[in-house]
Amino acid sequence: MLNKARAASVPVIYSTTVSPKGPAPMLPSVAPRPGEPVVATRANKFLDTSLEELLKQRNARTLVIVGAAANGAVLYSSFHANAKGFTVVVAEDGISSGPAFDTFLARYQLLNQPGFSNPGNKPLEAQRVTLSRSDLISFQ
Template sequence: MRSVRNGVCAVAAGLATGLCASALSLCFAGTAHADVVASWQSIPAPPPPALKPVTVTDPAHTALLLLDFDTNTCNEKERPNCVASLPHVAELLHEARDANLMTIYSLTSTGTLAAVPPVIAAKGDETVVQSGVDKFFNTNLEAALKARGIQTVIVTGTVAHGAVLYTASAAALRGFKVVVPVDGMSSKEPFGELSAAWIMANAPAGVSKNITLTRSGMIQFPH
């Protein structure tokens, strides 16, 4: 009698295992056939993030960063949006110099200071760093900022989803207040600008709480 009972239990267990395996295979089969990339096509673009006015109340502890502007890429053929951003960056640079802000240039790994567009050319006494997308990585940028007691950085540059996004985020994670004028950053594709702005505005609090998105004309300097 016991052997019969054991046999029945074994059959039941086998059926249960088979049913579970079948259910799992169906689940995984459905997952395998789902195309996550295709699903992106139905996602509506988010609304542009809110832009806020900014007043530079402490110019002695504020710096303007100009990231990776280079005539080899910042031209009408390669990156027309970068060319369109130059008047806004030039006006910020003029205002920053008048207010005696610290001004910092960054170069790409193969860039040169001589290739910076003439309208925003360096004077020669600025801090210059050279790195990949994160300008804090393997450079003296953080040390240079702290040596001047900088607490707020205004970040401009190209590309938006590269140097601007990663350097602004790195600054925010280090406790700096970060101001990003969206008309002073550019990408080859407009989506790069929108996505970078969206990420900076919606990143976890360690980043987004320290970043303010604005326009160049919404930044007020002391006179």
């Protein structure tokens, strides 16, 4: 999916979580390339970062979100993105949490957030979250 986005010249923005131990290691196969911005903060990647400004500079309207904290960063950042007017697609096979139940619950919450619910998972519903497999996501 990352290669498809880059091939379509879609902006790729990374995030990392700030911790006393420093940033988590990143697999080389998915590491940022030179010039791809990285924002560092806690669970909500919009708080105290330049993420919203970076997205607006790139005229982004739809965000594809993946991450290793479905019940944290993926959830909170998706909600914040919806509140700021963005449509969100979460790649279901690109998210995880410690216990499998946490990932299951995050999927439910992503589709049923108050004010922005999409319980039928209608694709690309404005200012809502759509869940999709990464192989079904295309970029233009």
